[in-house]
Amino acid sequence: MSVDLSKIKKIYFIGIKGVAMSGLAVICRQRGLAVAGSDVAEKFITDKILSRESILIFEDFNRQNLDWQPDLVVIGTSWGLDNPEVKAVFEKNIPHLTDSELRGILSSEKRTIAVTGVHGKTTTTALLAYIFRQAGLDPSYLVGTATIPSLGGNSAWGQGQHFIVEGDEYARSQTDTAPKFLDLEPVISIITSVEWEHVDIYKDLAAIEGAFAKLIKKTKELVVACGDWSSIRKIIAPDQPKVITYGLEKHNLWQAYDVRPEFSGMRFKVRKENVDIEEFFISLFGQHNVLNALAAIIVALKENIPLEKIRLTLKEFTGAERRFDVSEKSGVVFVDDYGHHPSEIKTTLEAVRHRYPEKIIYCVFQPHMASRTKALLDDFAQSFSSVDKVILADIFASAREIAEEITSQDLTTATKKFHNDVVYGGDLNQVIDYLRPLLRQGIVIVTMGAGDVYRVRDKLTQD
Numbered sequence: 310m311s312v313d314l315s316k317i318k319k320i321y322f323i324g325i326k327g328v329a330m331s332g333l334a335v336i337c338r339q340r341g342l343a344v345a346g347s348d349v350a351e352k353f354i355t356d357k358i359l360s361r362e363s364i365l366i367f368e369d370f371n372r373q374n375l376d377w378q379p380d381l382v383v384i385g386t387s388w389g390l391d392n393p394e395v396k397a398v399f400e401k402n403i404p405h406l407t408d409s410e411l412r413g414i415l416s417s418e419k420r421t422i423a424v425t426g427v428h429g430k431t432t433t434t435a436l437l438a439y440i441f442r443q444a445g446l447d448p449s450y451l452v453g454t455a456t457i458p459s460l461g462g463n464s465a466w467g468q469g470q471h472f473i474v475e476g477d478e479y480a481r482s483q484t485d486t487a488p489k490f491l492d493l494e495p496v497i498s499i500i501t502s503v504e505w506e507h508v509d510i511y512k513d514l515a516a517i518e519g520a521f522a523k524l525i526k527k528t529k530e531l532v533v534a535c536g537d538w539s540s541i542r543k544i545i546a547p548d549q550p551k552v553i554t555y556g557l558e559k560h561n562l563w564q565a566y567d568v569r570p571e572f573s574g575m576r577f578k579v580r581k582e583n584v585d586i587e588e589f590f591i592s593l594f595g596q597h598n599v600l601n602a603l604a605a606i607i608v609a610l611k612e613n614i615p616l617e618k619i620r621l622t623l624k625e626f627t628g629a630e631r632r633f634d635v636s637e638k639s640g641v642v643f644v645d646d647y648g649h650h651p652s653e654i655k656t657t658l659e660a661v662r663h664r665y666p667e668k669i670i671y672c673v674f675q676p677h678m679a680s681r682t683k684a685l686l687d688d689f690a691q692s693f694s695s696v697d698k699v700i701l702a703d704i705f706a707s708a709r710e711i712a713e714e715i716t717s718q719d720l721t722t723a724t725k726k727f728h729n730d731v732v733y734g735g736d737l738n739q740v741i742d743y744l745r746p747l748l749r750q751g752i753v754i755v756t757m758g759a760g761d762v763y764r765v766r767d768k769l770t771q772d
Contacts, residue, residue, distance in 0.1 A: 383406060410492055643770060645766050
């Protein structure tokens with residue numbers, strides 16, 4: 310539906326604790342709207358962001374919550390007519406839209422940079438927002454995590470001309486499978502990676518490639534795409550001069566090379582068409598983050614941010630929450646990461662091993678969504694070769710999918726074919742009880758997954 314945000318005074322979010330929804334709520338608050346919303350009572354990593362903004366939250370779904378009388382309701386992706394508030398919105402004919410549509414409206418007001426891709430978009434969005442902010446451009450931004458320490462939050466509505474937004478390839482709503490990023494109006498798009506993901510809505514690789522091909526067509530000025538991915542090379546037509554490629558491979562227009570892992574980050578050089586540009590250092594880990602940084606460098610240069618400013622700012626950026634979060638308690642190192650796709654897991658665990666080559670590393674993995682686990686079972690099973698022990702927790706159930714006949718016991722059996730120390734851990738409380746007697750100085754515990762596996766780290770560090 311068409312909405313004039315300037316005429317809205319009160320806005321209500323159903324599913325407000327989601328990372329994107331919480332960021333949108335904060336943006337609306339900063340734009341001067343009265344903001345409220347609802348979600349389950351369970352604690353989320355976004356709670357502190359919403360609390361800091363003094364946003365009213367109803368910790369249940371009840372049609373009486375709408376007595377708050379909003380002018381506009383934003384409905385989160387996970388919720389449909391089985392939610393009593395969603396049902397009431399339709400029955401009462403309250404103006405409403407999806408979170409994706411709201412992002413589209415906001416993007417039409419600014420010079421939008423959409424950061425997309427199956428992996429890496431959160432870190433790249435956050436890094437770009439930080440570079441633009443440190444360059445004095447006061448950007449608006451929306452990042453798909455709870456907070457970014459370098460930015461102090463996950464969203465802002467600045468006075469500058471840019472809106473740097475994470476573009477989600479997932480479905481717009483329960484009834485509309487169009488990818489969310491097609492609601493955006495990007496002047497510039499980044500595509501970090503393309504492979505089969507979201508198997509509940511994309512039936513095969515070709516389907517997700519088609520979605521990104523549409524994004525390329527819709528982007529007005531420039532598409533910065535990682536040409537190391539065969540699917541990206543496939544969707545770039547020869548007659549698309551607005552697309553430039555980057556990567557570690559030599560065939561790309563922009564290349565990162567001489568990549569050197571160090572204990573506190575990654576050092577690398579950049580060249581364009583075989584002409585050396587500069588050497589950079591990032592306080593992040595893994596070659597995937599070198600690629601994320603290279604995409605940010607290219608776009609920042611395109612928007613006339615000085616190279617030296619970019620180089621200095623890259624060194625300062627400390628990453629996004631739940632992306633290689635490192636902490637320590639009593640000599641035990643904890644690394645928490647959002648990775649939930651086989652290639653993400655493999656790449657991140659390789660980076661952990663690079664940083665801690667002599668340490669014993671345990672990985673606690675909580676699969677996210679049964680459909681993904683079932684479709685990519687063999688790939689998941691082969692993702693843990695860099696660690697010494699694998700503990701598999703129960704699958705994190707998603708409100709947005711139907712049940713599948715697969716369990717973490719099935720994943721345990723499959724993984725044992727490729728790794729000699731794999732155990733099924735049960736629920737998170739059982740995993741915590743399993744780990745307690747194993748903790749000792751010098752060990753590394755990696756908690757990994759898109760659900761709430763970080764609770765394992767939180768509990769063990771609070772003991």
